[in-house]
Structure formats: structure tokens, C-alpha cells
Amino acid sequence: MTNTEDQYLLFLEILSESDNTTDLSYVVSNTVQLCSKKTVNQFGARFIPVFYYVNFLLSYLGNGLVLFIIYKYEKLNTVTNIFLLNLVLSNILFAFSLPFWATYHLSEWIFGMALCKMVSSAYFIGFYSSILFLTLMTFDRYLAVVHAVAAAKSRKRAYAIIASVTVWCISIVASVKELVLQNVWKSPFNGLMCDESGYPEDTMERWRLVSYYQQFLLFFLLPLFMVMYCYISITVRILSTRMKEKCRAIKLIFVIIFTFFACWTPYNIVILLRAIQISSKSEEYDSCSDSESLDYALYVTRNIAYLYCCISPVFYTFVGKKFQSHFKRLMATKIPCLKRHISLSSQSTRTTSQRTPHSAYE
Structure with a gap:
């Protein structure tokens, strides 16, 4: 329940009781500011449903394609494939909730109490697990490239299953x-x-603060530092090798880091500002204009961050030669006229991958 609606209900309660009492304790000397946020809600009703439906479609198309390729051409006997499968499942779980929220923003919640709790939980479980699996896959790639000899002993199926369950x-x-x-x-x-x-408003505010700081520290700063450290180490390792296409590999790493940073940073800065706003009790800071500005920013930056959950399988699958080859084979079976051209390019790809190490980055 928002602060505006709490204030409004309290106002109605005081107004109804004021007809039957002369107690001067009901008189308040401070001005109570009610922020209707009508324009913000109208903006959200127009903007969010469209973006959620687009995210839903992109996520199910992209992640569904990756899931089909894993099922048809791969086996779950490697660490990378187990992590990738879990990442895809977390993205699908997250995207499952988006049509419900799109309908909710268009009108009201029409799905009942049980689905309210289930959809909300699925939404955050998918969201959080997607971030953690992206970080885990980055760390695993770091082990495979930077500590290849030592990682060969530890990167077993049991390690991938335990890490995924965690x-x-x-x-x-x-x-x-x-x-x-x-x-x-x-x-x-x-x-x-x-x-x-x-629950009482003080309790709700404490839980909101826990959620905001949890989001910022555990699901942004920690993954961001890990991703940057891992990819910087991978870049240094690649530069020290005789890899023919090291420039392309480094450009790809830069794109991954930049996209991760660009998508997640604005949203988490807004989350941090929202937490500071709740923590601050000063009337100057908690003005309607500040609150509305944060609401607008949250609408926009949150959907940019969510979009990354939809496009992340592209970076972690189709940038690699192996998945490119699988995709070409799949297209060849669906479009016969491309079969000859794709078979030739696939043969060239296999030859290249045999000659160069770290083919996942080529």
C-alpha cells in the first residue's frame, strides 16, 4: 500500500470520527501533502503493458530457441550446458509473470489472491536467479580460460548441479x-x-528497505564486480596467447561488459535513491516532485534491466562457434535452399575451431 493511499485512508478515518468528538488531539499543525500521482499511473498504464508484452515475446522466442537447440543438438553432460539450461529456465520463469503484470497495469488485479502471491514470487525468483546464473556462467568461463588446467579437475557435472541448486x-x-x-x-x-x-506501515517500510538494499548489494554490485574482474582477467589471458582473432574476442568481451553495465546500472541507482528516500524522514526530500521523478525513472530503467534478461542468451550462446553451427543446421532443416551454403560454412567453422583455442570467444 502506498504512502498516498495510507494518508488518504487515515484522512477519511479522522474525518468520520471528527463528527462525534471534540478531542483537540485530532488537530494537526503540519500540512499533510497528498500526492495523487495520477500522471505517473497514466504513464505506467500506457508504457508498461506494451514493454512487458514485447519482453515476454522476445524472451520466449530467444530462450525457447536456445532450449530447443540444447534439446536437439547438445547433452547435459557439460558444466556450460547445465548452467545455460538453468539460465534459460530462469528467464522463462521470469517472463511467465509479465503478461499478468501487463494486464494488471491496464486495469486492476483480476487473478485472485493465490496467483497474486505465485506470480509475484515467480517474478522475483526468475529475476534474481537470472542475474546469479549470468554471474555464475561468467565465473565458469573465467575458470575455463584463465585456470584451464586446475579447472579441468573441478569443473565436473556434480559441481554444476550443486552450484545451480545453490x-x-x-x-x-x-x-x-x-x-x-x-x-x-x-x-x-x-x-x-x-x-x-x-502490516503496519513501519513494518512495510523496513521490508522495502531490505528489498532495495538486497537488490543493490547482492544482485547488482557483487555480480558487477565479479563480471568485470572475470572478463578483465580473460582479456589479459587472451592477449597473452597467439590467438588469431584476439581483437574480435576482446571486442565481444567489451560488448558484454558494456551491455551488462548499461542495462543494470540505471535501474539500481534508482533503487538506491528509492531506498534513501524511504530512509529519509525530512519533508524537503520527500516532496511530490521528487517522488514522481523516481517513479518515472523506475518505470523506464526497470524495463531496460528486464530486457537484458531476454537478450542475455544471445551473448552466452550464439556468440560461440558451436551454437552458431547448431543454429545453421537448424535453419538448414527448415529452409532447404540454404542447406548447401550452411553445410559449407559449418565445415569451415569446424576447421577454424580445431585450430584455435578458446573458440567460445571467436
Whole structure:
């Protein structure tokens, strides 16, 4: 429940009681500022549903294609494929919730209490696990390239399964709050709402602060530092080899780091500002204009961050020669006229991959 609606309901309660009492304790000397946020809600109703539906379609097309290629051409006997499968499943789980939220922003929550809790939990479990699996895959790639000899002994199937189960457990624990606090309630402004409610406002604010700092520290700063460290180390390693196409590999690494940073940083800065706003009790900072600006920023930056969850399989699959070859084979079976050309290019790809190390970065 938002602060505006809390203030409004408190105002109605005081107004109804004021007819039957002369207690002067009801008189307040401070001005209570009510922010309707009507324009913000209208902006969200127009912008968010379209973006959510686009994200949903892109995610299911991209991740579905990767899942089909893994099923048809690969086996789950390698660490990379196990991590990739889990990343795809986490993205699909996250995207599953988007049509529900798109419909919610268009009108009100029409799916009931059980789905409110389930969709909210699936949304955050998929979101958090996607970030962690991206980080885990980056770390695994770092081990395979920088510590190839030592990693050959430890990078076994059991290691991948244990690491994947750990990621899912962390994501589920981090999302328990949604399962407990999400409820359906009737708003005087917007009808049925699926939102955090049912507890005192001080308790809700503390939980919001925990969520915001958890998001910023555990699911942004830590992954960002790990991704940057791993890819910088990989770049140094590649530069020290005689790899023929090292310039292309370094450009690819730069694109991955830049995209990760560009998609995630604005959203998490807004999250941090939102946490500071909640922590601050000064009236000067908590003005309507500041609150509305953060709401607009949150709408835009959050969807940019979510878009990365949809396009991430492209960076972690089709940039590699092996998955490019699988994709070409798949296209050859669906479009016969391309079969001869694709078979020739695939043969060339196999020859190149046999001659050069670290082919995943070529």
C-alpha cells in the first residue's frame, strides 16, 4: 500500500470520527501533502503493458530457441550446458509473470489472491536467479580460460548441479518476502491491487528497505564486480596467447561488459535513491516532485534491466562457434535452399575451431 493511499485512508478515518468528538488531539499543525500521482499511473498504464508484452515475446522466442537447440543438438553432460539450461529456465520463469503484470497495469488485479502471491514470487525468483546464473556462467568461463588446467579437475557435472541448486535456493529465500507480504486489497483510487499490504506501515517500510538494499548489494554490485574482474582477467589471458582473432574476442568481451553495465546500472541507482528516500524522514526530500521523478525513472530503467534478461542468451550462446553451427543446421532443416551454403560454412567453422583455442570467444 502506498504512502498516498495510507494518508488518504487515515484522512477519511479522522474525518468520520471528527463528527462525534471534540478531542483537540485530532488537530494537526503540519500540512499533510497528498500526492495523487495520477500522471505517473497514466504513464505506467500506457508504457508498461506494451514493454512487458514485447519482453515476454522476445524472451520466449530467444530462450525457447536456445532450449530447443540444447534439446536437439547438445547433452547435459557439460558444466556450460547445465548452467545455460538453468539460465534459460530462469528467464522463462521470469517472463511467465509479465503478461499478468501487463494486464494488471491496464486495469486492476483480476487473478485472485493465490496467483497474486505465485506470480509475484515467480517474478522475483526468475529475476534474481537470472542475474546469479549470468554471474555464475561468467565465473565458469573465467575458470575455463584463465585456470584451464586446475579447472579441468573441478569443473565436473556434480559441481554444476550443486552450484545451480545453490543459486535457486538463494533466489527462493530472497523472494520469500513476496510470498508473505503480497496481498489483494481494494484501493479507493485504482480498484483491486496486488501489492504489499496487511502490516503496519513501519513494518512495510523496513521490508522495502531490505528489498532495495538486497537488490543493490547482492544482485547488482557483487555480480558487477565479479563480471568485470572475470572478463578483465580473460582479456589479459587472451592477449597473452597467439590467438588469431584476439581483437574480435576482446571486442565481444567489451560488448558484454558494456551491455551488462548499461542495462543494470540505471535501474539500481534508482533503487538506491528509492531506498534513501524511504530512509529519509525530512519533508524537503520527500516532496511530490521528487517522488514522481523516481517513479518515472523506475518505470523506464526497470524495463531496460528486464530486457537484458531476454537478450542475455544471445551473448552466452550464439556468440560461440558451436551454437552458431547448431543454429545453421537448424535453419538448414527448415529452409532447404540454404542447406548447401550452411553445410559449407559449418565445415569451415569446424576447421577454424580445431585450430584455435578458446573458440567460445571467436
